[in-house]
Amino acid sequence: MKEENVILVNEADEPIGLMPKMEAHEKAVLHRAFSVFIMNDSGQTMLQQRAKDKYHSPLLWTNTCCSHQRDGESNIEAGKRRLSEEMGFETELKELFSFIYKAPFDNGLTEHELDHVMMGKYNLLPKINPDEVADWKWMHPSEIKKDIAENPDNYTAWFKIIFERFYNHIMDNTDKL
Template identity: 75%
Template sequence: MKEEEKVILVNENDEQIGLMPKLEAHQKAVLHRAFSVFVINNKNELMLQQRAHHKYHSPGLWTNTCCSHQRDGESNMDAGKRRLQEEMGFVTALKDSVSFIYKAPFDNGLTEHEYDHVLIGSYEKDPVINPDEVADWKWMPIEEVKNDIIKHPEIYTEWFKIIFDKFYSHITL
């Protein structure tokens, strides 16, 4: 049996204080390190993904290009590139943008409590999505995304709405 992936537990200064299995961290709402990748093309469109319908939280919701958790000893950039390849089938250069802490409870009793690093990249081609991770994808103008979140908040992930609400001005190349 494959060992469950562990997340990096951090304090409010993003200093590592331990490791915990991912599901347990979400059950106990423990603060852990995460990242959210935003890939933008030269038309100022954001590549969105629809989370696979079998994910244990936020299934079928639209969100940023990809997101996940860093592994022990892995840099934010390496983690972002790893998940871009695993979920979307490509890699591109990333830059650190902004970081923030959020807490979002889900209907299934789990809670995301993350110190999230927002990473920005540029890409012009279509992804080759991994159906185990991603149900669908699309390019959408950033202004349109902002407006659609206001009109249809129920179709977007909690962290994506928080990032757009608080850090919209940072989501640029």
């Protein structure tokens, strides 16, 4: 399988080129990414545990799905594509905000991403792709926030940043889906 390219961007999210995904993570180059949060009617967030064979952050808990946009693909199109590929369902998504973060990993790779955060609503069970996802669960955001504080090593770097910086923003938008 051919390695996918990521979209290199400047801090204003303007595309400045393409680069193979692994090279971008080895060189810590800023690139476009997205994180999807799916909520149910009970106000719970669907979390996924990353598959054990992921190239970074294996078996850590994170938001419903995340990845990188393809060249020519909108943020919403990318989020819907990856939600279907990882979690096996489709739903409408709403883009909330974006932010830049940089997180080095023990394996020498670094995530340096301009991350677009999206939300959607879904109430059924996912059909997880075991190549991407080890497990999943529903949790109330207040429970997630508490568990991150008590067990930070169980969660991905970007998920902790989103919850730390944007918890109130996510909660304010839950009723608007």
